[in-house]
Amino acid sequence: MLMRTKPLFQLIYLGWLVFTLFACQKNLDPFGEVQKISLKASVSFLNADTSSRLPLAISVIDKAGNALNYPDSAIQIYANGVWQPDIQVRNNPYSPHAYYRSKQPGQISLQARWGPLISQPLILTARPKKTYPIIRLPVIFHIPQSLDLPKKGIVLKQVIAGVNQLYRDAMANSDPNHADSFIEFYLAATNPDGYPLLQAGLNQLDFDDPATNQASGAKVDSILAHWCIKQYVNIFVKINWEKGAHPVGSSFSYMPLYSVDPYPGDATCASLSKARAAIMIADENAFTFSVVAHELGHALGLGHTFGDCFWYTDDHVKDTPRQQEAHPDGTNQKQSCGGVYFLATNVMDYYNRRSGLTQDQVAVMRTIINYPTYLPIHVESSAGGRMGYRDVPPVVLIDCRE
Numbered sequence: 001m002l003m004r005t006k007p008l009f010q011l012i013y014l015g016w017l018v019f020t021l022f023a024c025q026k027n028l029d030p031f032g033e034v035q036k037i038s039l040k041a042s043v044s045f046l047n048a049d050t051s052s053r054l055p056l057a058i059s060v061i062d063k064a065g066n067a068l069n070y071p072d073s074a075i076q077i078y079a080n081g082v083w084q085p086d087i088q089v090r091n092n093p094y095s096p097h098a099y100y101r102s103k104q105p106g107q108i109s110l111q112a113r114w115g116p117l118i119s120q121p122l123i124l125t126a127r128p129k130k131t132y133p134i135i136r137l138p139v140i141f142h143i144p145q146s147l148d149l150p151k152k153g154i155v156l157k158q159v160i161a162g163v164n165q166l167y168r169d170a171m172a173n174s175d176p177n178h179a180d181s182f183i184e185f186y187l188a189a190t191n192p193d194g195y196p197l198l199q200a201g202l203n204q205l206d207f208d209d210p211a212t213n214q215a216s217g218a219k220v221d222s223i224l225a226h227w228c229i230k231q232y233v234n235i236f237v238k239i240n241w242e243k244g245a246h247p248v249g250s251s252f253s254y255m256p257l258y259s260v261d262p263y264p265g266d267a268t269c270a271s272l273s274k275a276r277a278a279i280m281i282a283d284e285n286a287f288t289f290s291v292v293a294h295e296l297g298h299a300l301g302l303g304h305t306f307g308d309c310f311w312y313t314d315d316h317v318k319d320t321p322r323q324q325e326a327h328p329d330g331t332n333q334k335q336s337c338g339g340v341y342f343l344a345t346n347v348m349d350y351y352n353r354r355s356g357l358t359q360d361q362v363a364v365m366r367t368i369i370n371y372p373t374y375l376p377i378h379v380e381s382s383a384g385g386r387m388g389y390r391d392v393p394p395v396v397l398i399d400c401r402e
């Protein structure tokens, strides 16, 4: 039959034969050229439940240090020495190669195997979810005179509802460490004199942003002296006392943790106002639940999830992937410094579709809430405007990963 085909087809057939022989050779003995299998996870923690899944990256490295392609399903995953037949390893170029789930809390030693080759153990910790007492924080939005919220289609209730969904982990967040913060925000119902506000959470100002930072700062100081940070989370929209210090369109936030007083106990509303512990939302375009939730995260002690892979900087929160500042791909995925793809859902990330927080981010915020600070939380001690109970031990903020 080969003799009767045209020369071109003979050549194709011959090529196919050689390819098949070579491919068979590779499948029969792929290990001669392979140096090692590497197994990485986006982070070392995951929720112990049925839904959370930790993205994994599995690479096969040849003796020259190059990554090799490997057949789908050739590699098997072992947890504490036991084969996990449910974990399918796929050699996807732009997404995780596999996921790990654990219903049980505890430490897991994960390994990838291909024939006689076995990866170094990857130590993971599956953690049960935590609960905390619910904390509710009153929010007041200071809106410039000429910003007509209904005209711009901005509804404060909707903004706060979105923030609360995110903070209460109700957004179908797929992060392996997604967590409920048990923190809720509500639109303040009364003004500092105790009278009901015309619209909850709204203080429509009788001026627009002054031209200079000094003039804007003076306005903000006088507002904060009245709308005390012990009573409200203050959010200014388009009243920018740091013009020129940030890129146009950037919002920013200061934690209500520091005062200008030498002794924190001496702090009064007037002296606290000088620290300008408030949030500034740049403009109506930034007036979304996503940006407000992000700035509230800063106000409660969180940093950005990204840092610098080379200098090994990041948010010092151990269950968020260490990553470079980057745009996600079309499916909201990013890559960790270790090259593991993950869905970028974190509220403290940039450019992503934000839908939640992690367990350790929640631990940071709950520590800020539980330790002396000037958040508008119901006073349960004689500490003068500070939180009374301290049921959460300090979290370790610095941890080395990957």
Ligand SMILES: [Zn+2]
Pocket: 294, 298, 304
């Ligand atoms: Zn930020």
